[in-house]
Amino acid sequence: MTDWTRRRICCLGGGILMAAAAPHIARGQSRPRVVVIGGGIGGATAARYLADLKTLDVTLxxxxxxxVTCFFSNLYLAGLRSLASLTFGFEALAERHGITVIRKAATAIDATARVVSLQGGSRLAYDRLVLAPGIAFKFGEIAGYDDAAAEVMPHAWNAGPQSDVLRRQLESMEDGGVFAIAAPQNPFRCPPAPYERASLVAYYFKQFKPKSKILILDAKDQFSGQELFEDAWSRHYPGMIEWLPAQFIGKTKGVHVATCSVITESQTFKAAVANVIPPQKAGLIAERAGLTDSTGWCPVDPVTFESTLQPAIHLVGDAIIGGDMPKSAFSANSQAKACAFAIAASLTGSPRFPPHLFNSCYTFLAPDDAFTNAITFAPEGGSIKTVKMFISKVGESAEVRRxxxxQAVGWYSAFTADVFG
Incomplete structure (x- = not known):
């Protein structure tokens, strides 16, 4: 059995357990109503696995x-994938899994009445609510950086139109220019992603703009996978990428859009293209519903993923305080499956299963050089703790990395099929 096959079984195996968990409901008995807000990885996974029980009325x-998946979007920036190949609709969730998909924004949550208000004024009652709101940006922490500035100095941290803006800027940049990436403090969505972005843009520059440079203006003094990235930069892109940690420059304080400048605590950096990634917090609907604490993120029960602040509301994905679990797509998928089991047990009396929580991902350093990690987690002491970890090592052979x-391509296909049906 290949490594990828084991990962695929791990990814898809939840469906077998869900089938085993499904209880019998007598004909004519009303089905409990579960509403899922958010069609990203966490929300789509939760909706699919809840619907596959055939005992719940599920609305997304x-x-x-x-x-558009954020993971693999750095490959688009490097010209290695199309944006269409990263784009998934919700038709299969509706047609194959019987989920009611409502194409409106949720505007408010009444946790007491258990009602969601929708754009246009309609209201939707629920027995349980799953919220997968993703992230929002703390624009106020970087002077001069707001939604309008992000159209000129894109963050591209929500894949889609922003990714396209950044890609076009990189294509039009003159050879010899500077591409600056302002990386935020922890926690933020996908810890290795700014450094993967630097790697893959460097690959693009190496092919088409070899005199260009990349500056990483970091609000941290260390980052996820640092040894692997720095080793790869010295092998693939010597002299092209410069990482400047917080101890030298401080955090990003502001931007000047007209001159495409990033202002840190110690100095100002002018760039041809600036990718400013702001500090982050839970999606705004979670904040408005009273589901966030002083950190800006959502505390949850690590077994059921029910909010510790509001009853009958569960949260999964980037918005939560996940203990040792990173804010990643695979984490969201794993949390959503555990959450679905917990909701099924609560509403239908199906068996309770201890949560099996995983994170697994691939990170590209070059088109034929990727590293991987595989981590298992378990609830412990009211949080989520690491149980076992595998991560690639510096010094692996070129064949291993190829x-x-x-394997990353097969992983992506199997993973997205698991999520979107």
């Missing part, structure tokens, strides 16, 4: 017609 609320890059 998502105003966008499709979802194999990882090849």
């Amino acid at each position: 609320i998502e105003p966008k017609p499709n979802h 194999r990882m890059a090849h």
Whole structure:
């Protein structure tokens, strides 16, 4: 059995357990109503696995017609994938899994009445609510950086139109220019992603703009996978990428859009293209519903993923305080499955299963050089703790890394099929 096959079984195996968990409901008995807000990885997974029980009435609320995956979007920036290949609709969730998909925005949650208000004024009652709101940006922490500035100095941290803006800027940049990436403090969505972005843009520059440079203006003094990235930069892109940690420059304080400048605590950096990734917090609907604490994120029970602040509301994905679990797509998928089991047990009396929580991902350093991690977690002491970890090592052979890059493509296909049906 290949490594990828084991990962695929791990990813898809939840469906077998869900089938075993489904209880019998007598003909004519009303089905409990579960509403899921958010059609990203966490929300789509939760909706699919809840619907596959065939014992719940499941509604997914998502105003966008499709979802563009943030993971693998750095490959688009490097010209290695199309944006269409990263885009998934919700038709299969509706047609194959019987989920009611409502193409409207959720505007408010009444936790007491257990009602969701929708754009246009309609209201939807629920027995349980799953919220997967993703992230919002703390624009106020970087002077001069707001929605309008993000159209000129894109963050591209929600894949889609922003990714396209950044890609076009990189294509039009003159050779010899500077591409600056302002990386935020922890926690934020996908910890290795700014450094994968630097790697893959460097690959693009190496092919088409070899005199160009990349500056990483970091609000941290260390980052996820640092040894692996720095080793790869010295092998693939010597002299092209410069990482400047917080101890030298401080955090990003502001931007000047007209001159495409990033202002840190110690100095100002002018760039041809600036990718400013702001500090982050839970999606705004979670904040408005009283589901966030002083950190800006959502505390949850690590077994059921029910909010510790509001009853009958569960949260999964990037918005939660996940203990050791990173804010990643695979984490969201794993949390959503555990959450679905917990809701099924609560509403239908199906068996309770201890949560099996995982994170697994691939990170590209070059088109034929990728590294991987596989981590298992378990609830412990009211939080989520690491149980076992595997991560690629510096010094692995070129063949091993090529194999990882090849496996990543199969992983992406199996994973997205698991989520979107």
